[in-house]
Amino acid sequence: MPKLKSSYRMIFALLAMLAASTVVLFAIGMNECDTGDAPEDGHVENGNGATLPGGFTTNVVAGASVTFKCVDASDKDRCCDNAGNESKPSDTMQYNWSSSPALTPGTSSSATYSFTATTNATVTLKIQDKGNNGAGTRDYAQPKTVWTAKVNLLGAKLTAVKSPLANVGDRVGLALIIGRSITDLRLETNPQTTGLPFTFRIASATPDTPDKGMLIVYRPQATMTQTQTGVDVDNNGTYFLRYKTKLETSNNKASSDPILQEQTVKIEALLNNIVMSNIDVSVLSHFHYLKLRSEFDDAIFYISFKYSLNISASYNGGLQDYGKTHNITGSTQIGVPGMGDENTLASTLLHEGIHQQQSIAFRIQITEGEKAFLNHLSGTPYTEYERFLISRYALGELDAYIAEENSFERTALSQVQRDYVENQISLFNNILNLVE
Numbered sequence: 001m002p003k004l005k006s007s008y009r010m011i012f013a014l015l016a017m018l019a020a021s022t023v024v025l026f027a028i029g030m031n032e033c034d035t036g037d038a039p040e041d042g043h044v045e046n047g048n049g050a051t052l053p054g055g056f057t058t059n060v061v062a063g064a065s066v067t068f069k070c071v072d073a074s075d076k077d078r079c080c081d082n083a084g085n086e087s088k089p090s091d092t093m094q095y096n097w098s099s100s101p102a103l104t105p106g107t108s109s110s111a112t113y114s115f116t117a118t119t120n121a122t123v124t125l126k127i128q129d130k131g132n133n134g135a136g137t138r139d140y141a142q143p144k145t146v147w148t149a150k151v152n153l154l155g156a157k158l159t160a161v162k163s164p165l166a167n168v169g170d171r172v173g174l175a176l177i178i179g180r181s182i183t184d185l186r187l188e189t190n191p192q193t194t195g196l197p198f199t200f201r202i203a204s205a206t207p208d209t210p211d212k213g214m215l216i217v218y219r220p221q222a223t224m225t226q227t228q229t230g231v232d233v234d235n236n237g238t239y240f241l242r243y244k245t246k247l248e249t250s251n252n253k254a255s256s257d258p259i260l261q262e263q264t265v266k267i268e269a270l271l272n273n274i275v276m277s278n279i280d281v282s283v284l285s286h287f288h289y290l291k292l293r294s295e296f297d298d299a300i301f302y303i304s305f306k307y308s309l310n311i312s313a314s315y316n317g318g319l320q321d322y323g324k325t326h327n328i329t330g331s332t333q334i335g336v337p338g339m340g341d342e343n344t345l346a347s348t349l350l351h352e353g354i355h356q357q358q359s360i361a362f363r364i365q366i367t368e369g370e371k372a373f374l375n376h377l378s379g380t381p382y383t384e385y386e387r388f389l390i391s392r393y394a395l396g397e398l399d400a401y402i403a404e405e406n407s408f409e410r411t412a413l414s415q416v417q418r419d420y421v422e423n424q425i426s427l428f429n430n431i432l433n434l435v436e
């Protein structure tokens with residue numbers, strides 16, 4: 001039981017401290033237990049008035065049981081009284097423990113004092129001679145403060161090397177689809193304390209998903225099987241762990257899919273089943289992660305890959321259209337609206353991919369037809385050749401929009417975007433009817 005271990009460690013530390021004080025006292029002389037004052041002067045002190053060493057400080061985990069014990073090295077469970085005698089608690093000494101903030105004491109006449117540490121505390125031991133120490137009655141009003149112990153709760157701070165993370169790995173290519181993104185977690189203890197049995201867990205994920213990612217040990221590699229135990233590998237009071245995100249696959253396309261939602265994963269570090277620290281890690285879909293990092297060309301590559309489109313394009317932040325394919329070079333640029341969400345981007349890439357497949361001559365006719373159509377709108381009369389170009393324009397765009405329409409399932413396009421595509425198909429059919 002780690003809890004017992006913790007309190008034993010406390011006791012041993014305390015024993016060592018008190019033993020050390022006693023050694024000092026004995027080194028000065030055997031009169032340390034002698035009284036320097038007559039009993040009648042009404043107070044208890046340590047021999048010649050010296051104060052026993054204090055300032056003992058310990059750091060414990062919240063919830064640990066801490067026990068103090070008044071001992072000396074020569075005879076356990078005894079402390080010196082003002083008369084210079086070693087006295088048992090039940091005999092002549094009253095052990096008067098106090099603490100701030102108030103803690104539940106043991107028996108005041110006992111040499112031990114235990115409490116459950118739930119906050120920082122200061123514990124003071126006072127010894128009072130109750131009298132009846134051999135001869136006569138002595139009743140001293142002023143107890144002697146022997147020492148003061150400070151109990152500090154151990155501090156721990158959990159940090160993540162990076163957040164947010166993407167659903168999938170950082171590398172471009174196949175690893176984007178099959179990998180998991182990672183962040184390294186560091187738990188620093190204050191004061192730095194080695195050898196503590198910290199454990200870590202994923203406490204919650206919002207929204208919840210069956211795959212919440214996983215915690216793994218990564219240093220040293222040999223302990224990889226200890227899946228949720230941090231390792232103080234450098235033995236300096238800092239514990240390491242790694243978080244791997246949930247996995248996003250090419251099947252996760254619909255915007256309603258929880259895997260694609262922004263997720264908050266709460267990771268907790270525990271010691272003796274007590275949460276010492278926690279951290280929230282944000283996990284984004286890979287597309288939104290790349291957009292957040294302004295890695296637009298990678299986002300385009302990723303969506304082309306994820307949706308098996310095999311269409312290359314680059315981002316143009318100055319383009320206020322979904323996409324544009326150059327009529328001569330056939331190269332495609334994606335504008336700001338085309339990057340709205342991954343489904344819109346997939347559908348836009350599909351559309352521009354149709355234009356890429358059209359011949360240069362056809363694309364030039366489309367461009368010229370669009371110009372002629374816009375001139376027509378402004379009232380300029382158009383020629384028979386312009387009517388031909390406008391029909392080519394309408395046919396060229398219908399090719400692309402109908403391809404989008406036929407791929408609604410594949411691109412998981414939102415209803416709003418589907419309506420937009422349907423409207424465009426109606427528009428270009430109307431234009432076609434107008435000029436034919």
Ligand SMILES: [Zn+2]
Pocket residue numbers: 351355396397400
């Ligand atoms: Zn088009």
